Amino acid sequence: MYNTNKVIIGIIVFIIFFAMPFWLNFGKVEALPKPELPKEEKKCIEDTDYMKAYHMKFLDEWRKTKVREGKVNYINNEGKIYKMSLQRTCMKCHDNKEKFCDRCHKNLVVQPDCWKCHLAPEEVKKWQ
Amino acid sequence: MAIKRRTFLKLLGIGSISTVSVAGLGNLLSQAEVKAVEHKAPEGALKAQRWGMVIDVKKCIEAGSDCMNNCPAIQACHSTHNVPNIPDKKKEIKWIWSDSFEHAFPELRDERVMEHLSKFPFLLLCNHCDNPPCVRVCPTKATFKRSDGIIMMDFHRCIGCRFCMAGCPYGSRSFNWIDPRPYISKVNPEFPTRTPGVVEKCLFCYQRLDEGKLPACVEACTAKALLFGDLNDPNSEVRQILKERFAIRRKVELGTNPSVYYVI
C-alpha cells in the first residue's frame, strides 16, 4: 500500500470523527424518556402500541386526506369517529407538547416541523 | 457483458427523450387547462358546484366611513386565520383588503367615471378563478383547484418558489418573508399559523364550510355587503342579485374567469 502511514492516520481520524456523537455522550446515559400521558383519557385514537410506532405516518396520512382530499372525519378500528386535526383533536387530550411530544423527540434528536405552523397548547397561552 | 455501453446509452437517450416528449405532448393536449381535484363535501357541510362571492359595494358606502375604515369582514378573516399584521408594506400579508376603484380595476381607469366610483371601497381577495394561472404554474401542486371551485393551498407542500405570485394577475397572494408569529396580536387556537417561506391567500374558509358555516368575512360583515353561494345554482342568493344588478369582475380579459363579482 502506498503512503501506509498517512492512510492509517486518515482512517483513524475518520473513525473518531464519525463516532463523535458516541464519544461526546459517553457515560451520560439518561433515563428513557417518559412522555406524560393525558390523565382523563385512557385510550388514544388507535392502540397505544400502534400510535407509538406509527403516529408520524398516521399524522402524515391525516394531513394528506384533510388538505388534499377534503375529508374531515377519521374512523378508527372500533368505528368511532374523530375529526382529523392536530390542533383540535390530538392536542385536546395531549394538552402539553413539551411534556408529551418533545420528551421523546428530543431524546431521539428528531425535529418534526409541525410546530412551525401548528400551535401547541402552551404556545397559545403565550398570547393570553 | 450482456449489454454494451453503446446500446445502454442509446436506450438511455431514447428513453429520456421519449419521456420528455410524452410529457410535453400531454401538456400540449391538455392546453394548460387545470384539472380540478375531486372534492366531496363531508356530511353537514355547505355544498356547491362552484363557490363564488358577490360584493355589493353600495352597501359598504351606506354603512358609513366608520365601517369602511374598520371593516369587520377584514378583521374577522385575519383574526380567524392568524394573519399577521406586519407594518412593513413590503413584507405585508393579507387575505382580504380594501382598495380603490383605480387600483382594483386599473384598465377601467377614467377620470370622469372615477368621479363617481372612486368613493367606493373595493374588497379584494383571491378570485378563486375557474381557470387559475397560479395552479397552472405551481411545480408541486401545492396550490390546486377543488371541484367545488375553491383554490386550495397545501402549506405542507409549498416550496416557496413564488411562481404562483408571478402568475396571479390580481396580487392576491402573499409570501411569508419573515416569521409571522410575532406580528399576530391575538391568536386563534383552532387554526394554524404559517412558517416563513410559504405562500398564502384566502381559501374561501373551506374549514368553516365543512362545519356548515359561511366564510368568516361574510358572517362578520354588518352591512351584509358580502354574499356567498353557488354560482352554478340559478336559485342561489348570489345568482339572484346578479340577475338584477350590474356586476363587474377584475381583469376578465385575461380569461381566468374569476368567481368574485362586484355589484355597483
Next chain:
Amino acid sequence: MLEYALKGTKKYWLWVFFLAILILIGFSFYYQQLEVGLGITGMSRDVSWAFYIANFTFLVGIAASAVTIVLPYYWHNHKVYGKMTLVGEFLAVAAITMCLLFVVIDMGQPMRVFNVIRYPTPNSILFYDVIVLNGYLILNLICAWTVLHSYYKGVAYPSWLKPVIFLAIMWAPLIHIVTAFIYQGLPGRHYWLTAIMAPKFLASAFCSGPALLVILASLLKKVANFDIGDKAFETLGKTVTYFYLVFIGFYLFEVFTVFYSNIPGHKAPFQYLFIGFEGHAEWVPFMWTAVVLALIALILLINPATRKKETTLVLACLAVFFSAYIEKGIGLITGGFTPNAFETVTPYRPTFPEAMITLGVWATGFLVLTILYKLVLEVERRKNLAVKLQKN
C-alpha cells in the same frame, strides 16, 4: 486528471483562496437567510422575484451560449475552435451550477426542493426547467470530460460521444427557451407577455456568452499562456456582433409594438425602466448605462478595425456583457413586476445580504470554472512538454 487541480502556483492558490473567502462570506449570509427567511432581501409582496432569479436567467443564457462554439466545431468541423470548445463547455458547466444554486437560494423552503420531483407537475414550466437544466449540466460534463480525458490519453474521443455531443447541441437552445416560457406565459405581466421573449433571450445569450468567452480567453492568454489563436478571437467577435445586432433589433421591435399600439399597461414597465413611472425612477440610471454601453459596443463591434484588434474587442465584449447583464439581470425581472397588479409601484433595491449571497454564488461558479480550466491548461501544458521532448 482531477489531481491537477491540487497542484498549482502561488498565484493559483491565492485566487482559489480569494474565491473561497467570498464563498464563505456568501454562505454566512445565506445561513442568516435560512434562519430569518427571505425577508433579509429587498423583495416584497409586489416584486416577489428579483436579483436571484435575474442572475439565474442571465446565467442560463451564458450556459446555453456554449452552443455557439460547440456547433461550429463539431457540426461544421470548424477547426479554429479546437482549443475553444472545452473552454466553452466548461463555462456552461459552471454557469449551470450557478443557475441551480440561484434557484435553490431563491426558494422559501429549500429543504422541500425535491417536492418538484416527488410530485411531478407537467403543467408547470418549472418542471421542464428542472429537467432541461439538469440534463444540460450532465450532457456538458460528459462531453467535456470525455473529450479532455481522451486528449489526455492521446487518443481520439470514443465514437459513442458523437450522438451525445449532438444531443447537447440541440439541448442548449432548449434550456433558454424553457426559461423564457417561465415568464412569457403569465397573464397580466405585460412586460413579459410577448412571443419575442424566447428569441430575445437566445439572441442576448448568444452575444453575452461569447463575449464572456472572449474576456476569459484573453485572460487565459495573459495569466496562463493559453492562446486560442487569433482566428478564434476573430470568429468569436463576429458571433458577438451579429447576435448583438439581432438582440438590439428584437428589443427595438418590442419598443415599437408597445409605444405605437399605445396600450398603457404595456407602456408602463418601459416607462418605469427608462424615464420613471409615477415618481419612481430607481432603475433609470442603470438602464441608461446599459444603453450607453450598448452604443459603445456597437461602435467597437461594427467597425472591422476595432473588432479585429484584441484589446478593443475585449472592451466591446465587456460592454456587451454588462449591458446584457443590466437588461436581462435587472431590467427584466423588476420590469415584469413594476408596476404591479394594481398599476402602482413598489420599488425594489437589493439589500446588502442579498448582494453578498449573489457574490458568493458567482464565486462558487468561478471556483468550479477555475478548477475545470486548470485541468484543461495542465493537460495542454503536459502535451506541449511531451511534444517538445520528442522533438529534442
